[in-house]
Amino acid sequence: MKTLNISAKQWERAIYIAIFLIGVISRISLAFVNREANDPHMEVVQWILTHNDLPIQTDDNCWECFQPKLYYFTTAVFLHFFSINNPDTQIIIAQLLNSLLGIVMLGYAYFLIQLLPFEHINKLLAFGLITLNPGLVGINVQATNDTFAISFSFIAIYYAFRLVTSTTKLATSRQNKLDFILVILFTVLAILAKTNAIVTAAAILIAFLVKAFSHQSAIFYRRSLLFLLATSCLVIFNPLSQYIVNYQTFGTPITLTINIPKQPLPHIFEKTETHRPGILSIQDGFFTFRIIELIRDPQINRSNKNYPIHRTSFWAVLYGRTHFIQYNQWPQSWITTSTIIQQLGRLIYLFALLPSLAFIIGLSSEFLILFKFLLFKPQPDNKRDLQPTPPSLFSAFRLNLNAFNGAGLFFALTLGYLGFQILYALQYRIYTVIKAIFIYPAWPAMLFFYLAGAQILYQQTRRFPWIFYIFIISNIVLIGLYILDSLALLLQLTN
Secondary structure, eight states: OOOOOHHHHHHHHHHHHHHHHHHHHHHHHHHHHOOOOSSOTHHHHHHHHHHSSOOOTTSTTOTTTTSOSHHHHHHHHHHHHTTOOOHHHHHHHHHHHHHHHHHHHHHHHHHHHHHSOOOHHHHHHHHHHHHTOHHHHHHHTSSSSHHHHHHHHHHHHHHHHHHHTSOGGGTTSHHHHHHHHHHHHHHHHHHHHOGGGHHHHHHHHHHHHHHHHHHTOHHHHHHHHHHHHHHHHHHHTOTTTOHHHHHHHHSOSOOOOOSSOOOOOOOSSSOOOOSSBOOSOHHHHHSOOOHHHHHHSOOOOOOSSSOOGGGGOHHHHHHHHHHOTTSSOOSGGGOOOOHHHHHHHHHHHHHTHHHHHHHHHHHHHHHHHHHHHHHSOOOOOOTTTTOOOOSSTTGGGGSOHHHHSTTTHHHHHHHHHHHHHHHHHHHHOBGGGOOGGGTGGGHHHHHHHHHHHHHHHHHHTTTSHHHHHHHHHHHHHHHHHHHHHHHHHHHHHHO
């Protein structure tokens, strides 16, 4: 990879700063004007302030009380300490806490991207795509517990990646020991914010075990055991998780159920209707991606009968929620039927296709790496661990499993959160439980797979560089459309 000259480095740094500042401004400004969230999470905060206690799932008038309480308790303590009693101000403060933590996560996104050995232009694009992603911006400005789970999971994965990609010589260093402590800390915080962050803990544990097994590393065998014990104890015995209270009250420590009745499992091919239809059949829900219908009708609605056909396609819903902040048509104040906004959504869907293709290519390459790992013994740690991808598509898969992709960390993270979301959709079958934010704790993996796929595209199009130029331009245009999407919402909420 060619070394950038001083002038180019300065331009690169300036672009990173510009992207970061736009991300900061969009979050802070939206947090000040927004007053609603996807679900009534402020009820939990109000309960804590009123009762001076932590509510449980069966408490009256508290829809989200089944959730772990880290976000709600933190917000309540802040509001109580500063004697903030005005309801609007309380919402703004609750949203600003999320916005600030989301901004911290963007800093870690930058650090993670810099650890990866990819082309500079692709790293810039990846940073722009996560910083200005409408779905992430949208959840960072709402008073919900999702940002806590997403951000703390991201930070935990960052330190875990540093651990499993460190060489044997550095495995016992002071920095590695500190990283290990931080992995435990932020994993626990993520689980105390939202139960599905258990997937993050599982992915980290799997990566530690792969590292231990593949390198016969006693250090990582011990770390695997210590991580499991420390994380379990710090979560189970922490009152904010309410695991002990839940076990005493409901007979199970974890309340993975929500306040919606489960539905009969869908048939494979036969479509069966449900309340607020989402998954009608396995084939219709999970083996379709209705991009044409999505472009034709770029938003969903809350109707039980007259709804767009793409609302029953699992992948189309995730695609829409990820890339278009106005796709959801919810909360109430976010609803719009503006023709201009719909045209913006159509453009976003079109230009998001190539970045999505890069992600799929990267994910597929990871699968092949793991397959080769099962057949061939990986090489020991050496200086070539983090070298860029070789030019050949298949020789790109020969990179050391442990160093380049975090001992399967990113693959386990992606499959874990996708599996969790698919299971959720199968159990409840309504479109409202198909949420991209449930997969957002896997953002480190999404960044890696996008970069890996973009690198493979770069290597395979050297004879036809105009193809890669189209890819770059498509990403730049998408980032610009992301900015317009957030700006349009800001103007809508301001008026």
